[in-house]
Amino acid sequence: MKTVIMGAVSRATLVQVTTDITVFIIVTIFALLLSFNKLTAIQPYIRGFFCDDQSLMYPYRDDSISTITTAILSLLPPTIIILFTEAFLSKNDSKRMRIFVKNCYSMIGCLFLGFSLCVLFIEIVKMFVGRLRPHFFSVCQPSFSSTNCSRKFITNYSCQGKDLESISDSKKSFPSGHSGAAWNGMVFLAIYIQIRVRRHWPRLRVACPLLQFVAVSVAAYVSISRLQDYKHHTGDVIGGGIIGILFTIIVMYQNPNVKRHFLHHYDQADLGETMDTVVCMELHQENKNSAEIPTINGQAKT
Template sequence: METNKHNIVEKLQKETTLRSTVVKVVIEVGLYVILATFDVLLAYNKVDFFLPFRRGFFCSDLNLMFPYKDLSVKESHVILISFLPTTSIIFITEILRNGRRLKKYCYIQLYYRIIGTMMFGFSLCILFVELTKSCVGSLRPYFFAVCQPNMTLTNCTDHYITDYVCRGVDGAAIIDARKSFPSGHAASVWYGVTFLVIYMHLRIYRRWKRSRAFCPIIQTLAAASALYVGVSRIQDNAHRPVDIFAGATVGIIFAIITIYSSSVLFTEKRTYTHCAAVNSEEERQFTMENET
């Protein structure tokens, strides 16, 4: 009788835990979808209230007279550079670290928390970048080539010109030409690279001695790819060096805040709170095997 009662209570507890977990996941995914959608709308200037500030210029400003060029590194390439290596390394690392200790559903839960946290932090980073772009309204180096302002209708002297009309036919490009500072490409790629570098240090370098020669190579290649993206934006006349530096700084800061505000991802005791692995003796043996 007592056994049946215990089984019923345990079953009810499992059902309650499952329902609460499902509700939590649905809420988290819903919030992320809303935030990511808003980021995309801001990035493509679909929200009229957040259109970039209309900043003026000096007719003799040589920094705005660069020719317009096609992008060397497109947005899709930035996403691949930022997150494909990161997610792949996280996936492989967590399998090697926990494959012998965690059940499948526990591993999925762990991977969901790491990737979910990373993507949520990235969405907040892009939100900050896009709002800053709109508030500042910094003109890109190719602004004159895209806008083609009607100089004959303005007093084109050494005065600051705000009363002008763009004769360019590409309205979307004209709006985007007012969003130079900070660089969204630099913020995106440096966020992903910083997350990867810190993740590898905390989850691989400090755990497995045999990987300590391997980690710096991957981290250096990741940083080099981020530098390449920034340099390509300057070569394409889309940004100035200060825009790249500001974007990279924002991405790095958001990645650090995301990681260290979510200690559950990198603290061993918290990692297995909801998913019991094995007894302490087996865990000790597993650690010794990988540290020798």
């Protein structure tokens, strides 16, 4: 009977892992294609402009922090800290390899899936909004001689610029993908430090806030660089950051280690096998019942 149960659990785990990885790969592929403007059949919404709009007259500059660098900054530091932390936390356990793999898969999986979902959502929003970047005039080079600037708002125009990919990208200002990705990864790292590192090593009361400060500073620097490079307006950067943080909260809520942090009076094994909220409620009820003190009459009293 025990063998049958273990086999069923193994098959269920295999199906879950396979499903997780498949969803992650699909989401990541679409996010990358949209981010690098490879889906030419899908074009951003055509938004008009005012001829004297100075917010669109900034010069074009190369990225201070490239898209790939942003992804590395957002994913690599959290991954390294998660691996080292989980290795130390599980080193004295008899099933340390199983616990290490399970916790790393749970945390790193949430990190990467949340990152991909965040980027995909931002790219989709960019397509529908079609806000023009601050360097739009520099890249598009609209023909003002054939454009009737006496009209207050221009919607019928043609670009003289030769770089079609850059022209298409210049219509995808809101929200900022760099900002969203950076805040997504760095806020994830800050939360992880709080719920895993700070909780298990309370003596690191100075080091943990310092690491969290560095994480937030990195996200802020990436966001500010987008303004310095004239890639985004201020609202784009703020909107991207908010979206990134929201997706971090969404995926973090699905993680059992996060629930374990808020239900810290349970044993560590209580929430290790499930992420179901119903189970958490049942555990809460069991904990409440176990706290009842029986009286002489056999009645329970809290």
